[in-house]
Amino acid sequence: MRIIDAHNHPDWLGHDFTRMLENMDKNNIERCWLLSHICPRNEHNVIYNEVMGGAVLGMSDGPVPFTRCLSYKERAPERFILGYSPDPRDREACRMLIAANKIYGAKICGEVKIRTMYDSPDCIRLFHTAGELGMPVVMHFDYDRQTTYKDPWTEWYGGSIHTLERVLQECPDTIFLGHAPGFWIHISNDELWKTNSYPNIEKDKIVPGGEVVRLLRKYPNLYCDISAGSGRMALSRDKKFTKELLTEFQDRFLYARDCFDNSHQELLNSLDLPEEILKKLYAENALHLVPEN
Ligand SMILES: [Zn+2]
Incomplete structure (x- = not known):
């Protein structure tokens, strides 16, 4: 079965280029969406300078500059699909996204x-541009969880689930x-x-009617990236529920x-899912969003 990892980063969690390819081979991952993470240095997670490479290399547009994604892509073009997002608050963000797509082939x-807030005018403009570029x-x-890293600095990104709904409404032609x-x-x-940021997967059973499910039913432009502890734990709270969810939305979840x-x-x-659903989750849905050419 083809497997595409639709969310990963270069120089991340102790993995350089060679270790990443070794790890992909070991886990039968054919390709990976290689995403940048660009924000001012005082906005990213306080532990990231220990687990990401950008700052070590003196790069201010980190913690994952696009140049590192590009470096991997140039060395193994068949293994990586490029992702890039400029900081939407940069006045030139839309033009930079166009350049990354047209010159370097960034697809995500x-x-x-x-x-x-992701429904700010700056973000909405960038998301419209992304939609136009496919x-x-x-x-x-x-x-906001002020206690996560016992740091007075707070850590929030994007806004609330209602912010997401406004984004989905504002940009119906963007996935x-x-x-x-x-x-x-x-x-x-x-x-x-x-x-809580994370549930207790033993105790916090799913209460039907969650906003994620409502938004999936209402907005065909919403897809789900199951990555990281957050995605894995959400789908581990009630496996019967998860199986039904992944069956209903088998075209919109990505491994x-x-x-x-x-x-x-x-x-x-x-989860004992039929093979045709697993094929969609592991690769076909990713290939639908970013076709091979
Ligand atoms: Zn993330």
Whole structure:
């Protein structure tokens, strides 16, 4: 079965180019969407300078500059699909996205992970441009959790689940992939989002009627990126629920990691899904959004 990892980064979590290819081979991953993460240095996670390479290389447009994505792509063009998102607040962001698409062949607008509301005029303009270019947008959502890293500095990205709905309404011709704790905590219709970034997968069973499900039913331009602990944990809370969800939306969930372990494959393979659905989740949906040429 073909496997495409629809969310990963270069020089991330102890992996350089060689280690990343070795890891992809080990996990039968044919290709990977290689996403940048561009934001001012004082906006990204306080631990990132320890687990991402951009700052070590003296790059200010990090923690994952597009130049590092491009370096991997040039060395193994058949293994990587380029993602790039400028900071939408940059006055030239739309022109830069066009240049990345036209010159370097960037196919995905992402990862968008900045401390601003994603329904701001700057973001909406960039997302319209991404839609015109046929680039799906990968968005990281996080609620403000002042205690996560015991740091007075707060960590929020994008706004709330209602911000996401406004974005989906404003840009019906752009495909969006929901990702990260602030998105996945809404898989369940409970109050957990007010206090927790991550659920307890043993205790926090799914309450039907979650916003993620409502938005998927209402907006055909919403897709789901199951990467990282947030996606994996959301889909581990109630496997019967997950199986039904992945069956209903078998065309709109994408296998993705944002890490280098195999836990997301283990999860998908444990659900007893028909092979034709697994094929969609593992590669066909990604290929539908970013066709091979
Ligand atoms: Zn993210």
